Amino acid sequence: MSVEKxxxxxxxxxxxxxxxxxxxxxxxxxxxxxxxxxxxxxxxxKVTETLSHVEAKVGVAKPDMILTATGxxxxxxxxxxxxxDHLEVQRGAITALIGPNGAGKTTFFNLLTGxxxxxxxxxxxxxRPITHTSAAKLARTGMVRTFQLTKALSRLTVLQNxxxxxxxxxxxxxxxxxxxxxxxGVEKRNTVKAMEILERFNLAAKKDDFAGSLxxxxxxxxxxARALMTNPTMIMLDEPMAGVNPALVQSLLHHVQALRDxxxxxxxxxxxxxxxxxxxxxxxxxxxxxxxxxxxPDSVMQDQAVVDAYLGAHHDTDLGDDALLDPAVLARLEAxxxxx
Amino acid sequence: MDELSRILIQALGQLIAPAxxxxxxxxxxxxxxxxxxxxxxxxxxxxxxxxxxxFAIATIEGAPFxxxxxxxxxxxxxxxxxxxxxxxxxxxxxxxxxxxxxxEIIRFAGRSTLWAEYTGGASGLAGTAYKGTFQxxxxxxxxxxxxxxxxxxxxxxxxxWTRIFAWGVVLIAVLLVWLITRSPWGRVxxxxxxxxxxVRALGKNVFSYKMQALVLGGIAGSLAGMLFVLPxxxxxxxxxxxxxxxxxxxxxxxxxxxxxxxxxxSMLFFFVYMLLRTGMRAGLSDVMPAQNxxxxxxxxxxxxxxxxxxxxxxxxxxxxxELAFDVR
Ligand SMILES: Nc1ncnc2c1ncn2[C@@H]1O[C@H](COP(=O)(O)OP(=O)(O)OP(=O)(O)O)[C@@H](O)[C@H]1O
Ligand SMILES: [Mg+2]
Numbered sequence: 079m080s081v082e083k084x085x086x087x088x089x090x091x092x093x094x095x096x097x098x099x100x101x102x103x104x105x106x107x108x109x110x111x112x113x114x115x116x117x118x119x120x121x122x123x124k125v126t127e128t129l130s131h132v133e134a135k136v137g138v139a140k141p142d143m144i145l146t147a148t149g150x151x152x153x154x155x156x157x158x159x160x161x162x163d164h165l166e167v168q169r170g171a172i173t174a175l176i177g178p179n180g181a182g183k184t185t186f187f188n189l190l191t192g193x194x195x196x197x198x199x200x201x202x203x204x205x206r207p208i209t210h211t212s213a214a215k216l217a218r219t220g221m222v223r224t225f226q227l228t229k230a231l232s233r234l235t236v237l238q239n240x241x242x243x244x245x246x247x248x249x250x251x252x253x254x255x256x257x258x259x260x261x262x263g264v265e266k267r268n269t270v271k272a273m274e275i276l277e278r279f280n281l282a283a284k285k286d287d288f289a290g291s292l293x294x295x296x297x298x299x300x301x302x303a304r305a306l307m308t309n310p311t312m313i314m315l316d317e318p319m320a321g322v323n324p325a326l327v328q329s330l331l332h333h334v335q336a337l338r339d340x341x342x343x344x345x346x347x348x349x350x351x352x353x354x355x356x357x358x359x360x361x362x363x364x365x366x367x368x369x370x371x372x373x374x375p376d377s378v379m380q381d382q383a384v385v386d387a388y389l390g391a392h393h394d395t396d397l398g399d400d401a402l403l404d405p406a407v408l409a410r411l412e413a414x415x416x417x418x
Numbered sequence: 419m420d421e422l423s424r425i426l427i428q429a430l431g432q433l434i435a436p437a438x439x440x441x442x443x444x445x446x447x448x449x450x451x452x453x454x455x456x457x458x459x460x461x462x463x464x465x466x467x468x469x470x471x472x473f474a475i476a477t478i479e480g481a482p483f484x485x486x487x488x489x490x491x492x493x494x495x496x497x498x499x500x501x502x503x504x505x506x507x508x509x510x511x512x513x514x515x516x517x518x519x520x521x522e523i524i525r526f527a528g529r530s531t532l533w534a535e536y537t538g539g540a541s542g543l544a545g546t547a548y549k550g551t552f553q554x555x556x557x558x559x560x561x562x563x564x565x566x567x568x569x570x571x572x573x574x575x576x577x578x579w580t581r582i583f584a585w586g587v588v589l590i591a592v593l594l595v596w597l598i599t600r601s602p603w604g605r606v607x608x609x610x611x612x613x614x615x616x617v618r619a620l621g622k623n624v625f626s627y628k629m630q631a632l633v634l635g636g637i638a639g640s641l642a643g644m645l646f647v648l649p650x651x652x653x654x655x656x657x658x659x660x661x662x663x664x665x666x667x668x669x670x671x672x673x674x675x676x677x678x679x680x681x682x683x684s685m686l687f688f689f690v691y692m693l694l695r696t697g698m699r700a701g702l703s704d705v706m707p708a709q710n711x712x713x714x715x716x717x718x719x720x721x722x723x724x725x726x727x728x729x730x731x732x733x734x735x736x737x738x739x740e741l742a743f744d745v746r
Contacts, residue, residue, distance in 0.1 A: 193618075216621075223619055224619075229616035231617075234612060239609075241605065242609045250601075252598065255597065255601030255603035304620070305619075
């Protein structure tokens with residue numbers, strides 16, 4: 079199975095980005111993001127320091143967890159899509175959730191965010207049980223998500239998409255809506271905030287365009303920008319980089335780091351190993367519904383269970399190895415795999 | 419020549435006819451459902467029947483006009499609420515199935531002998547039984563007035579008073595729809611129309627918004643039903659699937675999710691429809707009997723609806739740009 083091939087699954091690929099060119103560009107972007115490693119923010123260093131005392135073991139307890147899940151199972155017919163014994167997510171850290179296609183990452187996301195119901199299991203957010211909390215209520219308590227299959231609200235403009243996400247607007251109440259003075263001030267403030275975020279995501283010029291007219295990558299950006307409008311304490315991103323061009327991947331990585339530096343907790347699913355390696359503080363690996371490894375990015379990439387999960391055999395390759403981006407090397411690995 | 423001007427004047431009269439106002443109001447309600455929120459209601463006639471019965475029965479039982487008016491509105495709200503509870507959590511198609519069956523159930527219940535004491539069964543309720551309170555309300559002196567070629571009596575069934583009242587209600591409805599749809603509340607509805615999961619993920623109570631839209635559109639529908647029967651009588655078989663289908667044509671013709679679309683659509687629809695019928699009746703009188711002309715006109719409405727959906731899905735007032743990326 080190819081790690082790279084999985085990237086754009088189901089995603090509209092930017093037509094301007096030829097397939098072969100992208101991985102190389104993505105590496106460059108990730109590397110560019112990594113340059114800042116020496117001048118890393120205090121927040122980043124503190125998180126790394128805290129997590130360095132945590133043992134790299136599946137289900138390990140974290141010093142300051144914001145989200146915990148226990149005994150979560152989701153079956154589709156006879157097939158168990160998610161079977162997670164225990165997971166804790168550290169507050170204020172960037173946690174990456176990786177795993178091959180069909181590992182159950184999206185299903186796990188759906189369960190945690192109230193978009194799917196588990197067969198069993200329970201989870202807590204900020205110490206409160208949220209197993210039976212509705213998706214909308216969860217979003218209001220500060221846990222917001224994006225979708226792997228981007229959900230732009232096509233026939234609303236980019237700015238309307240953003241304003242819609244702002245919480246606590248009195249104009250969203252039927253009776254409040256009748257009296258403009260009740261909400262026009264709030265709208266103005268929200269617009270200022272929305273424009274700030276759009277600026278960051280290179281979408282400010284598109285503010286009056288219909289979201290449906292954006293490219294696939296731009297919609298990913300819009301979805302993330304929109305999620306930020308809800309003032310989340312934790313943001314869950316399902317493949318935020320898929321279909322985004324390399325130059326933007328770089329700024330996106332910076333954005334995600336900036337969110338962490340502002341104190342937000344980030345949990346993201348991503349297939350781009352370089353992005354994962356360079357920005358995450360902690361990596362959780364899923365395969366066939368189970369969590370097979372977790373730990374700091376560098377050690378996890380070399381974990382035998384992880385390499386097995388991705389490449390299906392006992393290679394002594396490190397997943398972060400650039401050689402894996404070479405189609406020839408991948409072809410050779412795949413051929414070896416088939417011979418077994 | 420005389421013939422032609424008679425036909426034209428008759429068509430012109432349709433522009434301000436009470437029935438045109440009733441259709442416009444029903445389409446305004448449907449527009450809240452479908453145009454703004456994406457709710458598929460294929461039983462608007464059911465809401466209209468609820469309003470018609472609600473108003474007529476309440477009046478016959480002795481309620482003053484404004485109480486009967488409120489009862490008509492409440493009847494539509496109640497139906498919306500009852501239909502919404504089980505269906506709004508499901509996929510959109512279920513609401514469609516439930517609304518169309520509810521409309522039929524209400525019509526059959528109305529024409530059954532079971533409650534004939536109140537509903538009058540299949541023959542319905544005669545207009546004279548419930549029009550009194552409404553006509554007493556008229557501030558106009560008795561007499562008749564002509565405005566241009568259009569001449570009506572002041573008071574009575576087919577009168578200026580009926581027209582003023584019906585269009586007054588439509589005007590207020592347009593104003594209210596304008597106020598609520600330009601607001602953040604309206605933006606949430608449009609968001610739900612685009613993708614309700616996305617809106618849910620942003621922390622909005624999607625079910626509650628859909629219910630509000632369904633109830634408001636249902637109230638518009640039931641008040642439209644009241645307007646519809648004010649100049650005529652309550653006849654359940656006049657308010658069946660064909661009525662729903664005409665309301666849809668009116669709404670799509672004008673343009674879904676536009677403010678004036680339902681009003682413009684209704685005026686244009688009935689102007690052309692009347693022109694067609696009287697024109698064909700006069701022109702084809704040697705070739706086919708009047709009965710067939712009605713059927714032919716009905717058939718042409720169906721073809722027109724298909725043509726709108728295929729060639730101008732955004733309607734007259736809609737924005738073509740909005741539909742350009744519907745398929746992505
Ligand atoms: N609604 C569903 N009905 C049946 N099976 C499902 C459903 N949703 C997911 N699955 C199955 O559950 C497994 C996990 O799917 P999931 O979408 O969570 O994978 P993933 O890790 O997100 O993969 P990818 O990286 O490709 O997005 C897959 O085998 C999939 O076929
Ligand atoms: Mg997925």
